[in-house]
Amino acid sequence: xxxxxxxxxxxxxxxxxxxxxxxxxxxxxxxxxxxxxxxxxxxxxxxxxxxxxxxxxxxxxxxxxxxxxxxxxxxxxxxxxxxxxxxxxxxxxxxxxxxxxxxxxxxxxxxxxxxxxxxxxxxxxxxxxxxxxxxxxxxxxxxxxxxxxxxxxxxxxxxxxxxxxxxxxxxxxxxxxxxxxxxxxxxxxxxxxxxxxxxxxxxxxxxxxxxxxxxxxxxxxxxxxxxxxxxxxxxxxxxxxxxxxxxxxxxxxxxxxxxxxxxxxxxxxxxxxxxxxxxxxxxxxxxxxxxxxxxxxxxxxxxxxxxxxxxxxxxxxxxxxxxxxxxxxxxxxxxxxxxxxxxxxxxxxxxxxxxxxxxxxxxxxxxxxxxxxxxxxxxxxxxxxxxxxxxxxxxxxx
Numbered sequence: 161x162x163x164x165x166x167x168x169x170x171x172x173x174x175x176x177x178x179x180x181x182x183x184x185x186x187x188x189x190x191x192x193x194x195x196x197x198x199x200x201x202x203x204x205x206x207x208x209x210x211x212x213x214x215x216x217x218x219x220x221x222x223x224x225x226x227x228x229x230x231x232x233x234x235x236x237x238x239x240x241x242x243x244x245x246x247x248x249x250x251x252x253x254x255x256x257x258x259x260x261x262x263x264x265x266x267x268x269x270x271x272x273x274x275x276x277x278x279x280x281x282x283x284x285x286x287x288x289x290x291x292x293x294x295x296x297x298x299x300x301x302x303x304x305x306x307x308x309x310x311x312x313x314x315x316x317x318x319x320x321x322x323x324x325x326x327x328x329x330x331x332x333x334x335x336x337x338x339x340x341x342x343x344x345x346x347x348x349x350x351x352x353x354x355x356x357x358x359x360x361x362x363x364x365x366x367x368x369x370x371x372x373x374x375x376x377x378x379x380x381x382x383x384x385x386x387x388x389x390x391x392x393x394x395x396x397x398x399x400x401x402x403x404x405x406x407x408x409x410x411x412x413x414x415x416x417x418x419x420x421x422x423x424x425x426x427x428x429x430x431x432x433x434x435x436x437x438x439x440x441x442x443x444x445x446x447x448x449x450x451x452x453x454x455x456x457x458x459x460x461x462x463x464x465x466x467x468x469x470x471x472x473x474x475x476x477x478x479x480x481x482x483x484x485x486x487x488x489x490x491x492x493x494x495x496x497x498x499x500x501x502x503x504x505x506x507x508x509x510x511x512x513x514x515x516x517x518x519x520x521x522x523x524x525x526x527x528x529x530x531x532x533x534x535x536x537x538x539x540x541x542x543x544x545x546x547x548x549x550x551x552x553x554x555x556x557x558x
Contacts, residue, residue, distance in 0.1 A: 166193020166500075167507040171342075173249040174199060174240075175224070180297070180322065181281045181358060182253030183220040184331030189249070189338065190223035191500035191509050197247075197525055198226040199240060200518040202546070216493040221515035227526070228519035228546035235544045237263045243529055244269045244276065249338055251279035255294075256286045266353045276351040277341040281334045283325070285357035297325030297358065304329070304363040313383030313390065329361025384435075386410070392442035393418070393432060396471055403454030404471035405461075407445075418466040422448060519546040 171194040175186040190196040198221065230236040241264060244250060250269060252259055259265045259280075266278045283300045284290040290303075301307040301324045302317075311318035337354040345351050372378035377386075384390040393415055394408045409415040415432050419425075426444065428437055449457065454470050461468035472480060478489035478496050490499045493514040500509035522545050526536050539545045 165507050166191070166509045167504050169193035169507070171195065171249065172247040173197065173251065174243055174247050176250070176252035176254065176259070177201065178253035180253070180326040181330030181334065182251055184327050185251060185279070185281065185334040185338070186224070187220050187222060188331065188335045191512065193507070193509065194249075196224045197243065197521075198224045198516065198518075199231075199243075200226055200228045202228060202230045202232075216495055216514050218515045219492075219495060219497045222492060222497070222512045224516055225521035225525055226516040226518050227522045230544055231262050231264070233542075233544055235539065235542060239526075239539060239544060240264055241269070241272060242531070243525075245273050246529055247273065247276065248342065249277045249279060251281065251334060251338070253281045256282060256291050270351055270353075274350055275345055277338055277345060277354065278351065279334050279338050279341075279354040279356065281330055281356045281358070283330075283358045285359060286355045297322035297330075300325040300358040301329070301362045304359050304366060306362045306366050309366070309369065309382060309388060311382050311388075313381060315383070317382065324362050324365065325358040329363075329365055330356065330358040333358075333361035333364070390435070390438055392438050392445055395442070397446060397449035399449055399454040399457060400451060401453040401455070405449060405454055405457050406469050406471050407467060409465075409467040414465050414467050417464060418461070418468070421461055421464060421466055424448065522547045 168189060171189070173186065173189055173194045173196040175182065175196050175198045177183070177198050177200045186196050186198070229239050231240060244264070260267075266280075269276055269278055280286060282291070283295045283297075284293065298307065298319050301320075306324050306329075307317045307319065309317075310320055334354065334356040337356050341352055341354055369378055373380075379385055382388060387394055389395045394410060396404050396406050398404055407418060409418045412432060419429055429441060429444065431437060457468070458470050462470070470476075470480075477483060483489060488499055489496055490511060491497075492512050497512070500512065503509075522540075523536060526539070526545070531539075536545075540547055
């Protein structure tokens with residue numbers, strides 16, 4: 161847990177460990193002070209990007225405690241359900257039906273703890289023709305229409321990392337759903353199930369564009385609109401030193417500020433909203449910005465109403481003076497990472513703690529949930545839970 165109270169201090173959350181959206185939602189809750197318990201699997205291996213799991217580089221796992229439980233054993237399931245009995249929230253990101261097959265689905269958990277908020281995060285949702293199909297962020301945002309709107313004109317759609325599906329349309333949606341359900345549970349005394357789908361969330365994030373499309377203000381062509389790189393005054397430009405800058409002066413007065421600062425008096429540039437001229441005007445700005453370094457344009461435009469910023473990489477962003485002044489990044493166990501957000505005036509989040517090793521807090525968690533010493537000893541020696549840095553191994557691996 162973070163070294164501070166935070167607005168969610170005292171909230172007990174069970175996180176069934178998964179990848180992507182679920183851990184991101186759990187991180188958001190833990191950052192705000194919730195006591196998030198990661199229920200890890202007996203053995204987990206990974207390759208590529210997943211090899212960072214269970215190390216200090218697994219930033220999404222920060223601020224948590226971890227317990228390893230073998231849920232395939234009856235005693236393991238009962239251990240999980242005893243944790244559920246004294247928890248406020250459970251979140252899971254398995255395919256539909258997996259928690260039910262484990263014996264810990266919503267019906268079972270809510271029968272034991274009627275106030276429980278049971279959060280479920282999937283790509284396609286809990287029902288529908290695709291509900292049980294495999295997929296990843298790119299697939300969900302493709303079906304929502306979000307991916308098709310991103311990318312240059314005449315080129316294939318460009319994946320926006322996995323920000324729109326996994327994190328924005330998934331993890332944040334689940335965290336918002338948990339907050340809403342907790343507020344309602346205070347009034348009613350009853351918990352409920354949250355069906356948070358990345359497809360739904362990324363569709364929701366496109367709400368404004370559906371309105372613009374219906375009003376005839378958004379074309380069906382990619383890279384030809386106000387906010388998708390079509391407009392010459394909303395996009396990125398290459399500088400003489402190979403760096404990039406971003407400009408976005410949508411409002412006429414801000415656009416005029418950009419032109420004045422750059423000494424641009426071309427009559428054509430004055431016709432900001434003449435979309436027919438956007439390609440030619442973009443070419444003109446490309447010529448202008450390519451004549452100087454990124455640093456030059458920063459010294460000229462940064463901090464003005466020209467709506468300007470340098471395009472920073474992952475190493476540069478934490479060192480930018482504005483981010484430094486706001487303590488927007490922190491270092492945890494030698495890993496630079498974003499600080500908890502948003503910020504609260506009276507109950508601020510604490511400094512994040514390093515991601516736990518699997519099972520690192522097993523004894524501690526069981527004690528906190530009122531398991532007796534005899535119970536813990538029985539679970540450890542029965543191979544139901546792992547303690548310390550030990551890992552349970554499937555029988556076939558032993």
